[in-house]
Amino acid sequence: MAKALPLIVYSDLESQIEALERDGYAYFPAVINSEEIAELRAVMDRLEALEESFDRHNSPQNGSGFLNKIINNSFNRDPLFLQYLDNPQLINVVENVHGSDCHIIGMQSWLTGPGRPDQSLHTDWLPINLPEDVATNPRVKIPIFITTAHYYLDDISEELGPTNFVTGSHRSGRSPSDETKWQGGEEMSILCNAGDVVVFRSEVWHRGTANTSDETRYLLQVHYAMRMITQKFPPYLNRFQFDDSILAQATPRQRRLLGEHTGGAYD
Numbered sequence: 001m002a003k004a005l006p007l008i009v010y011s012d013l014e015s016q017i018e019a020l021e022r023d024g025y026a027y028f029p030a031v032i033n034s035e036e037i038a039e040l041r042a043v044m045d046r047l048e049a050l051e052e053s054f055d056r057h058n059s060p061q062n063g064s065g066f067l068n069k070i071i072n073n074s075f076n077r078d079p080l081f082l083q084y085l086d087n088p089q090l091i092n093v094v095e096n097v098h099g100s101d102c103h104i105i106g107m108q109s110w111l112t113g114p115g116r117p118d119q120s121l122h123t124d125w126l127p128i129n130l131p132e133d134v135a136t137n138p139r140v141k142i143p144i145f146i147t148t149a150h151y152y153l154d155d156i157s158e159e160l161g162p163t164n165f166v167t168g169s170h171r172s173g174r175s176p177s178d179e180t181k182w183q184g185g186e187e188m189s190i191l192c193n194a195g196d197v198v199v200f201r202s203e204v205w206h207r208g209t210a211n212t213s214d215e216t217r218y219l220l221q222v223h224y225a226m227r228m229i230t231q232k233f234p235p236y237l238n239r240f241q242f243d244d245s246i247l248a249q250a251t252p253r254q255r256r257l258l259g260e261h262t263g264g265a266y267d
Helices: 013-022 034-046 079-084 091-098 252-257
Strands: 025-028 056-058 068-071 103-112 146-152 163-166 185-189 197-201 206-208 217-225
Touching: 013 025, 013 091, 013 197, 034 079, 034 103, 034 217, 079 217, 091 146, 091 217, 103 252
Parallel strands: none
Antiparallel strands: 025 197, 056 068, 068 103, 103 217, 146 197, 146 217, 163 185, 163 206
């Protein structure tokens, strides 16, 4: 069983950014309250998977062995999700690492039920592959290209299937290969409370672990990036369309995060 990852609260922006650069993640406790958690879970339960959006809804009833429901483009399915584009406790650190013209590149609602197996340690995206001696050189500072905010909607126990991180592994300059440690840092579990958020960069080694409980884990993922990284809104080829009724309720900042940018290079 993995050890619990130390979840250190940094209250100032500079320290939050330093944590992302040094450790690969930053922790934000009690970002949403119990009422907001209940609202999110209820909407996630209600949403139906759309094949054209590459959604998934596998369950024991259709022979998959365990519940695995992923709803892409959640921001486009219910106006409730708009407030999770620019949560005031998170958005300043996001805009400071990705730029004031950053945007989201995706948002998923993710439900995983009992029987979900371990994932392998992986990186979501490794933008620059470097020799380890170069990547660990303190003079080398790789920009943070993509971050993901995990909104945990359950009290996370080992049985429910926590996310595991290898702290600092983004500085390895590569993705893992059958490893659970890097430079003495071992794989550890995020055991946090419902309503907590962890923001992490795309190249940190991490994985989802097995759900051995009898409960379903609820998670909202919001992926942010600098503007020049394309948005991942399936089904692509101009077939994706924003829901006008939801877009009409978005603030100017939320519309920018959804892609309403001013003109620039390559436009």
